[in-house]
Structures are given as C-alpha cells and as structure tokens.
Amino acid sequence: MTDLLRPIDIDRPARIAFGSGQITTLGTWAREQGIRRCLVVAGGFNAARVALLDLPGEVAVFGEVKPEPDIPNLDAALALAKRVRPQLVVGFGGGSAMDLAKLVAVLPGSGQTLQEVVGPEKVAGRRVGLAQVATTSGTGSEAGSRALVTDPATQNKLAVQSRHMIADLAVVDPDLTMSVPPAVTAATGVDALAHCAEAFTSRKAHPTIDLYALEGIRLVGRFLARAVADGSDREARAGLALASLYGGFCLGPVNTTAGHAVAYPLGTRHHVAHGLSCAVIFPHTLAFNASVMPDKTALMLDALGLSGARDVLAASHGWCATLGIEMRLSALGVPQDDLPLMATEAHAIRRLLDNNPREMTRDDILGLYRAAF
Known part of the structure; x- marks a missing residue:
C-alpha cells in the first residue's frame, strides 16, 4: 500500500523547540515578534502555572478547557478571544487545549463559523500568532493541523483540518510532563x-x-x-x-x-x-x-x-x-x-x-x- 510515486504534502510548525528547558524559548520568541497581548488556552492545572511561559505584555487565560472539549467550551474560549483581541494564542496542555487554541487562533474576526470550517482546508486564514506548548506525551497536536470538538447535539466529533492551524512555534519540553x-x-x-x-x-x-x-x-x-x-x-x-x-x-x-x-x-x-x-x-x-x-x-x-x-x-x-x-x-x-x-x-x-x-x-x-x- 505504500507507494513512492504517490504525491504527499507535509506541513510542519515553522519552528520546533524540543528538549529539557525549552519552555524558555516561548517568551524569548514572543518578545522577538513584538507581542503585547497574549491569550493562553489551558485546563485548570496548567492555567495555574502560566507564569512558566514568561509571556510578554498583557496575558489573558482561558483556563476552562474540558478533557473532551465541546462546542459550548469552544464558544466560551472564542468569546474571551473576541474581548482580548490577542496577537498571540498559546495552547498550553494536552490535545484538548491545543486543539481549542487552533480554532481560537483562526475563527475570531474571520467571518466563518465552526460549521463552515469543518472538513479539510476550509479555514480562510489566520491573522494572529499561534504557539503550542505540550504538557503530555500522547496527542502530538502541537505538530498537527487538525482540531477536534464534540457536538453535544449529535455526540459526534467535528474535525477541522487546515494548514492555517499549524503552529508558528511548537515547544516540546519533556520536563513539563514530569507531573503526569x-x-x-x-x-x-x-x-x-x-x-x-x-x-x-x-x-x-x-x-x-x-x-x-x-x-x-x-x-x-x-x-x-x-x-x-x-x-x-x-x-x-x-x-x-x-x-x-x-x-x-x-x-x-x-x-x-x-x-x-x-x-x-x-x-x-x-x-x-x-x-x-x-x-x-x-x-x-x-x-x-x-x-x-x-x-x-x-x-x-x-x-x-x-x-x-x-x-x-x-x-x-x-x-x-x-x-x-x-x-x-x-x-x-x-x-x-x-x-x-x-x-x-x-x-x-x-x-x-x-x-x-x-x-x-x-x-x-x-x-x-x-x-x-
């Protein structure tokens, strides 16, 4: 089934910082980009340790990511993003936080709804920075272009795939997983x-x-x-x-x-x-x-x-x-x-x-x- 002659497109984060202590990369990178307003998307545990990210400027935190995020969970994060108008969205956690961060980075101000972008390559674009910081070793969402949220009406997962949701910076610092x-x-x-x-x-x-x-x-x-x-x-x-x-x-x-x-x-x-x-x-x-x-x-x-x-x-x-x-x-x-x-x-x-x-x-x-x- 593996065919050398079949074309394939491979997208990766623009920069991947891997290794012990690489969490310090994020703050330095954000300052180099001139970032002044950040929104961190995280669950409760990671929301309490946002200081580790050393982000510049005003830092707002959406700290209510569910283990299996659904549409209402996403809507709450989007509402905060519309108020904060971040220049940089940071997913800080496991796959749930990073998936929501991807959607928070592309939907506000786009004129598109979640339903309009479900499927492959329907996202119009992205106007803010996106960084992902993984704190578990499982989903690999920090490197990917997909986001999944559950529709509570149908109990099905909605999958959005877009190269616009690939991170500008992915930080994989194994030290952050020590508490798992x-x-x-x-x-x-x-x-x-x-x-x-x-x-x-x-x-x-x-x-x-x-x-x-x-x-x-x-x-x-x-x-x-x-x-x-x-x-x-x-x-x-x-x-x-x-x-x-x-x-x-x-x-x-x-x-x-x-x-x-x-x-x-x-x-x-x-x-x-x-x-x-x-x-x-x-x-x-x-x-x-x-x-x-x-x-x-x-x-x-x-x-x-x-x-x-x-x-x-x-x-x-x-x-x-x-x-x-x-x-x-x-x-x-x-x-x-x-x-x-x-x-x-x-x-x-x-x-x-x-x-x-x-x-x-x-x-x-x-x-x-x-x-x-």
Whole structure:
C-alpha cells in the first residue's frame, strides 16, 4: 500500500523547540515578534502555572478547557478571544487545549463559523500568532493541523483540518510532563503508539511518514513502561515526548484509521478520556488488520519488544495491561446495551475508516466492542 510515486504534502510548525528547558524559548520568541497581548488556552492545572511561559505584555487565560472539549467550551474560549483581541494564542496542555487554541487562533474576526470550517482546508486564514506548548506525551497536536470538538447535539466529533492551524512555534519540553500521573502516562503513551501504528498501516501510508511511525513505536516500546514505573525518569519522559511528536507528524498527511474511529464513541458518549479510549481499542484493531498487513504488523510487534508473538491480540493486549491500563469497557462505565449504537456511530466515521487497510463493517466493530467489553 505504500507507494513512492504517490504525491504527499507535509506541513510542519515553522519552528520546533524540543528538549529539557525549552519552555524558555516561548517568551524569548514572543518578545522577538513584538507581542503585547497574549491569550493562553489551558485546563485548570496548567492555567495555574502560566507564569512558566514568561509571556510578554498583557496575558489573558482561558483556563476552562474540558478533557473532551465541546462546542459550548469552544464558544466560551472564542468569546474571551473576541474581548482580548490577542496577537498571540498559546495552547498550553494536552490535545484538548491545543486543539481549542487552533480554532481560537483562526475563527475570531474571520467571518466563518465552526460549521463552515469543518472538513479539510476550509479555514480562510489566520491573522494572529499561534504557539503550542505540550504538557503530555500522547496527542502530538502541537505538530498537527487538525482540531477536534464534540457536538453535544449529535455526540459526534467535528474535525477541522487546515494548514492555517499549524503552529508558528511548537515547544516540546519533556520536563513539563514530569507531573503526569502513571495512569495518564500509560494511556496517553498508547495514544501516541496508536497514531504511529495506524498511520503505518493506513491505505495512505507513505515512506516519508513510515520512518516517523516506526521510530515512534520503538520509542514507546522502549520508554513507556519506564515512565509509568518512575515518572521522574527524565530520559523516559524525553523518549515519550519525541514519540508523541512523531505521532503528530503522522497525523497531518496520513492520519489515523479504524482504531480512532472505534475509540471516539467511548469519549463522546461515555466520557472516557481519549488516550484511555485508544488504549483499550488498540490491541483489537491491531489484530483485526494483522491478516492484511503481516509484514508491518511483525515490524510493529518487534518494535514493542514482542518479536515472534503468534497471537497478536493476546500479545498486544497483555503489553497494554502490564502498564496498568484498565482494558475492559465494562469497568470504564460503558453499558453493554449501548454497544450496538456505538458501533453504528463508529462505522459512520468514514474519514478514518476508509483509510483502514481492511474493510471493517458495523458488525465487525460491534464484535470488537464485545471482545473489549
């Protein structure tokens, strides 16, 4: 499925500052740009440590980002942006904060509504600066061009993709992830793994992305268990931060496939955190696709330290479980009688399922949910 002759467009942040202590880059950069008004988009924990960003001038903070942001959450952030009229928007947190920051940077004053920009490349432009500061290692949103928000009326995620939402500066400072607790470290680490694995096996897979995808998997395989066991392990934190960044590189030109489509209803319908949703589903979709991607599946298992495993589901499921991740939907508050409706909703996410290397029917998805239950 990987075709050297197929064209591909790759967009990256104009500048990426990676490494311990790189948080200091943001303030210096903002001063060089002549910034005088900033708006930071963050959740409650990061809103309390905005001083770390050392931003110049007037700094307003939207500190109410939800774990799974929805349209009302976005509307509240947009309202503040209209009052503040920032020259620079900063996403400070995990994927939820960074996704909202992207939309806050492009929508105010554009004359466009959220509904008008849903889909690929519908955003008219951007008139303010955008910086992203990642504080978790999972989503890779700091490097990507997509933003997701939930529509509470339909309980579906709305996806906006635009090169105008790519950051001018992305800061990946692993020191900022040291406070992430073990359970969240584990789940978000598997989310980064899923980004890489799904891109590696996608119908849109491409050699220019494959190297990031496979190396991202290797990094997760090498460092995730270490970071879960010892959150102060700086080398492990740095390895996961790089894996997450590589996963973000995979999302733009290739994107995810069935794993994320099947995981989304867990978050939108039952408020299971995105990383945990992806972690629970990951072994099942990896095994489902193994028959049509045997060589790449073998490479991924080898990268995770599972060389020679004959039962893909058992091996990958066990690998996730040893990280302490709760792998049963029943234990996550998902009711069994909702599985059929979840399967219908997941099957309708064609933007992802159409890229899966193996056709996945609604009944296939229902079977995955029941196996994970």
